[in-house]
Amino acid sequence: MKDDTLPLHFQHWFPQYGPTFQRFINGPCRSVFAAYINQDAPNSCNYVGCLSGRVVHCLLSQATESTKANMAAAAVLLGLLPTTLSLIGSNTVETGLLALRRPLLAGLLAAGTPAVAPMRMFDYDDPVELMSRSSPLPLSVGLPGCNLKTMAALVLVAEYLVAAAAVANLAHLSYLLSIQAVCSFSSETAFHPALWASFALLLHAWGAFTVRLRVAVREEGWDSPSSSAPDGLGWFRARLYGVGQRLSRLFGNEFQTCVYGGDGFRLELKIKDKSSLFIFCTWVTSIATVSHIIYGTLIFSSILFVSTSDAMQIVARFVASTVICRVILVFEITGMRQRIGALTDNSAGHMCPEYLKGGCKVDVRGLDGRRSVDGDRVTAWTMNTI
Known part of the structure; x- marks a missing residue:
């Protein structure tokens, strides 16, 4: 039976064992590789993944026992990677809180973090409690000769550049693992590593939606567009004015760090009721987070044709992206904590002084x-x- 996907495997390899397996492809495994490339299935090949499976079997049969042991050790190291990254990375609540003010940066940080910090089943970190925690990083960051506006601009540009670099690093790693390695449980496909990394972005997006059901953040003293519209405007022009005000506020929030907002910059945290939809979304988040870790463990523990040396480099690059995104996120959340000057309960309508x-x-x-x-x-x- 022919594979349903394009023949993408067994043509590019990770460095250490690449020459060895390429020699097998050009020698004893030439016939099965040609059948895989041409999608020419013999009568005995009657199951999905048969063509790619025959190439895998041939390559492993030609490899020495020491090579197989080395690849097995690499599979153990990679199999622990999703759990390790989840302990280093951020959870959906933190990303969701940042997305309330800076959705573009939050999206980049989510895309650059392949794993999500797990939560206990049917448990949830309340955004209000998260904002009450002590700040782990100092905010007094400055350079000699730089005023507040210059430092704010430098930090802003650095955040986006570093976050974009983390995303590019993760995308490149996902591509390499999809093309240069094979998942033993699904040798005919080449999308599982990339799918796993992309699924984390969906989890963070769902978490951001969940956070919006619980809290809202806005700058103190900012009125809604409907209340600040000039008198005498018609309905249509008033609507256009409101849209323009919202877009202006959106871009203003996106390109302003809380840390360098100035002495008079304060945020208002508005708490909403715990609705049934919010509770349902938190349950879905906890289940999806655990499922994501299990799926990643299945993928990375089944990786073939990767040596221990190559696996260590892969782990280091994944960890680097995760740590970078984590540092930026904690820096921004710390600034939000320090800038909260008022707390509003949606039901009581009361504001702290x-x-x-x-x-x-x-x-x-x-x-x-x-x-x-x-x-x-x-x-x-x-x-x-x-």
Whole structure:
């Protein structure tokens, strides 16, 4: 039976064993490789993946035992990669919070992170609790001779360039694994590594939608377009004005870091009720995250024709992209935490006052929550009942 996909395998290899397997292709495995390329299936080939499977069998039969042992060790190393990356990477709540203000950057960071941090089944990190945690990174970042605007521009450009580089690195790795290696459980296909990496982006997008069901973030003092429209405009012109205001605010948020927003820059965190849709979405997120890790473990533990040396380079590049995206995300989330100057409950309509002096505690009506303020900085904020 012919394979349903184009013959993409067994023509390009990872460096260490590439010459060895290419010699097998040109020698004892020439006939089965020609049948695979020409999609010329013999009568005995009556199952999906038969043609590619015959080439795999021939190559492994020609390989020495030491080569097979080396590839087995590489499969173990790669099989641990999805779990390792999930422990390093960010979860969907963090990405979703950043997407509230900077969706383009959040999308790049999600695309550059191949694995999602797992959550316990039917458990969920509440965005409000996440915003109350202490900041792990200092915000006093500066260069000699650079003012606030210059530093903000440099950081902004660096964030997008580094995030784009992480995405390009991940895309290149996915391509190499799809073409230069073979998954033993599906030798006829060449899309599983790329599909696994792409699925993480869908998980983060779903997580961003879930976060929007729970909280909203906007700059303090900004009125809605409908309330700020000039008097005397017709319905259509008022709508156009509102769209223009929203686009202006969208681009303004996207290209402004919270860290360098200026002394008067404050954010308002608006909390919404926990709806049935929100609870359902959190359950889907937790199940999908675990399933994604299992799927990745299946793929990477079945990789063939990769040596341990090549596998270590693959792991290092995956980890590099994940760490880079994680650092940028934590930097931005830290800035958002420090800039929250008001908390609004959607049901009670109550707003916390501005940052208070002297280590006070502010109770939020309708939420039974409080935040402790030390000087100008929020040091603790716990939401007891929502």
